[in-house]
Amino acid sequence: xxxxxxxxxxxxVLGLAGxxxxxxxxxxxxxxxxxxxxxxxxxxxxxxxxxxxxxxxxDIDRARAxxxxxGDAGSAQAVTALAQRTxxxxxxxxxxxxxxxxxxxxxxxPASPTPNLAPPPTETPVPTVxxxxxxxxxxxxxxxxxxVPTLTPxxxxxxxxxxxxxxxxxxxxxxxxxxxxxxxxxxxxxGVEVIVEWVGGFDHFFTGLKPELGEGYGDFTMTPGxxxxxxxxxxxxxxxxxxxxxxxxxxxxxxxxxxxxxxFRQP
Amino acid sequence: xxxAASLAFLLCLALGVSVGLYLGWVASPVTYVDTELPxxxxxxKDDYILMTATIFAQDANLRAAETRLTxxxxxxxxxxxxxxxxxxxxxxxxxxxxxxxIVKLAVTLGEITPEMQPYLx
Numbered sequence: 104x105x106x107x108x109x110x111x112x113x114x115x116v117l118g119l120a121g122x123x124x125x126x127x128x129x130x131x132x133x134x135x136x137x138x139x140x141x142x143x144x145x146x147x148x149x150x151x152x153x154x155x156x157x158x159x160x161x162d163i164d165r166a167r168a169x170x171x172x173x174g175d176a177g178s179a180q181a182v183t184a185l186a187q188r189t190x191x192x193x194x195x196x197x198x199x200x201x202x203x204x205x206x207x208x209x210x211x212x213p214a215s216p217t218p219n220l221a222p223p224p225t226e227t228p229v230p231t232v233x234x235x236x237x238x239x240x241x242x243x244x245x246x247x248x249x250x251v252p253t254l255t256p257x258x259x260x261x262x263x264x265x266x267x268x269x270x271x272x273x274x275x276x277x278x279x280x281x282x283x284x285x286x287x288x289x290x291x292x293x294g295v296e297v298i299v300e301w302v303g304g305f306d307h308f309f310t311g312l313k314p315e316l317g318e319g320y321g322d323f324t325m326t327p328g329x330x331x332x333x334x335x336x337x338x339x340x341x342x343x344x345x346x347x348x349x350x351x352x353x354x355x356x357x358x359x360x361x362x363x364x365x366x367f368r369q370p
Numbered sequence: 371x372x373x374a375a376s377l378a379f380l381l382c383l384a385l386g387v388s389v390g391l392y393l394g395w396v397a398s399p400v401t402y403v404d405t406e407l408p409x410x411x412x413x414x415k416d417d418y419i420l421m422t423a424t425i426f427a428q429d430a431n432l433r434a435a436e437t438r439l440t441x442x443x444x445x446x447x448x449x450x451x452x453x454x455x456x457x458x459x460x461x462x463x464x465x466x467x468x469x470x471x472i473v474k475l476a477v478t479l480g481e482i483t484p485e486m487q488p489y490l491x
Contacts (some may be wrong), residue, residue, distance in 0.1 A: 110375040114382030121383075122390015131400040136411050142404040148441060149407075149418075156421040159428035169417070 138172040146176045150185055153177075154201040163208045170209075179209035179314075187312045196307075196336075200294035203311035207293035207318040261338025262295075265366040271351035272362070277324045278348040279362040280333060284310045284319040287369040291319025295367075296336040301329045307336070327360060341367050408443025416455040418442055420468055423452070423475040432478060449479035453486070460485050 126132075134140075138149050150170065157166040170177030186202035189195075262284065270281065280299060284292040293311020310321035325331060327348045334342035343365055351361035394400075402409070410418065419439065426435040439448035453476045460469055466489070473489040476482070482490070 106372065107375045107378045110379035111382040114379035115386040118383040118386020118388075119390045120386070122387040122392075123394050124390075125387075126391050126394020127400055132395055134400070134402050134409075134411070136402055136405055136409050136414070138410065138414060140402045140405045141407065141410075145405075145407050152418065152421050152425075152438065156424045159424050169421075172414070 138169075139174050139176075141173065143176075146173050147185060149173060150177060150182060151189075151198055151202065154182070154205040155198065157205045157208065158197075158201040166205060167209065179206055182206040182209060183312060183314055186309070190309055190312060196296055199309050200296065203294040203309050207291075207311045207314055210314075261369070262335050262341035262367040263370050264341050264343060265368050267343060267346075267366070268364045269349050269351070270362040270364050271359075273351075273353075273359060275362055278327065278360040280323040280325055280331060280346060281362055281364040282308075282310060282321050282323075282333070283317060283364065283366050284321075284335070285366070285368040291317050292369070293318045295319070295321070297321060297323070298334055298336060299323050300332045322362075325360075325362075333365065335367060406443070407441050410442075412458075415442060416458055419452055419455040419475075420459065420472055423472040424468075426475050426478070427471040435475060436479075449476065449481040452476045452479055453481035453483055456489075457483060457485055460489070 138146065141149060150173070153166050153169045156169075157163065170182070175181065182202055183206040186199055186206055189202060190199045265285075270279075282295075282297050284295040286292050291310075293309075293314070295310040296307055297310065298305060298307050306323065308321050308323050310319050313320055313322070316322075323331075323333075325346075325348050329347065331346040332342065332344040333346060334340075346363055349361040349363065350358035352358055407418070408415075419442070422435050422438045425438075426432070436448065439452070440446075442448075442451075444451045452472065456469070456472045456476045459472060469489045470491065473486045474491045476486065477490060
């Protein structure tokens with residue numbers, strides 16, 4: 104009897120091992136490999152391809168369906184993060200624009216209440232840019248009553264500079280050049296490339312890479328002591344010069360570094 | 371080994387093989403991770419080619435399109451693969467705009483097949 108059990112046991116173990124070997128190694132099932140199975144760098148390539156395709160056909164439903172194939176890596180937040188990484192690493196500008204536009208179209212926003220940028224002014228030269236603070240978002244911006252509106256002649260095409268506004272918010276840890284771009288219909292425009300120049304250097308950034316602050320929002324950290332010139336790549340005449348870190352008053356008669364918010368709009 | 375023991379061995383061997391195949395093919399099949407683009411299933415490869423064709427239809431940058439197709443493992447002569455993908459999309463009655471785009475790319479790469487005729491640029 105013992106011999107029978109022993110034979111049965113070895114038969115079972117041997118059969119199980121053989122079956123698994125055959126099913127897993129020798130003849131595994133034909134794989135249905137989706138983009139979700141791709142290596143991380145290939146997923147990046149795939150997302151970039153989807154963004155560039157969206158830039159060509161403007162079919163957001165199709166882009167969304169394609170991104171859903173790669174799971175969380177294709178979420179709006181992930182696309183935004185990829186746009187930021189691509190921009191920070193000096194990636195192709197067209198690719199960054201495509202990614203930013205796709206992220207904006209996907210509605211990359213946090214679940215909590217979000218800041219809201221009001222439409223650009225149409226009748227008055229004083230920009231009314233309001234960013235509502237939230238409990239979860241930092242930095243939160245509270246426009247100072249001290250506004251310095253300026254206007255430039257409107258170009259026939261491209262963008263016009265609507266105005267700049269001093270932003271005094273002690274919660275901002277660094278002085279920023281904040282740019283908000285609007286389309287002709289008052290909608291915020293992502294993917295607008297902005298060039299910032301100063302004596303001895305220059306840099307660029309795109310609007311739309313921080314969609315939680317607005318699809319047309321982008322910013323650049325200023326260094327105290329430097330003076331900056333700024334213009335939009337799409338319309339170099341949309342330019343602002345002589346920007347340096349502004350001083351914001353505090354209660355104790357001291358000052359702290361403020362920020363500038365610059366609004367551009369398509370005519 | 372007695373006859374009964376041999377019989378028990380063979381029966382349990384068959385049972386083990388059956389259970390092993392069930393586990394390996396159904397309950398816990400092989401999963402693939404960190405794969406390369408060329409390993410994608412044909413349907414996804416075709417969609418990749420269609421995306422490439424859509425971008426090409428707008429920017430007409432053949433070199434960029436060929437670079438994208440190379441990433442898909444189509445080698446230095448991606449024309450036949452693009453034509454084959456066009457044939458599958460035509461057979462699947464995909465939207466005409468898509469078919470025109472992929473046919474345009476196939477034709478640019480030097481591939482024309484009879485089923486492409488209605489969609490030639």
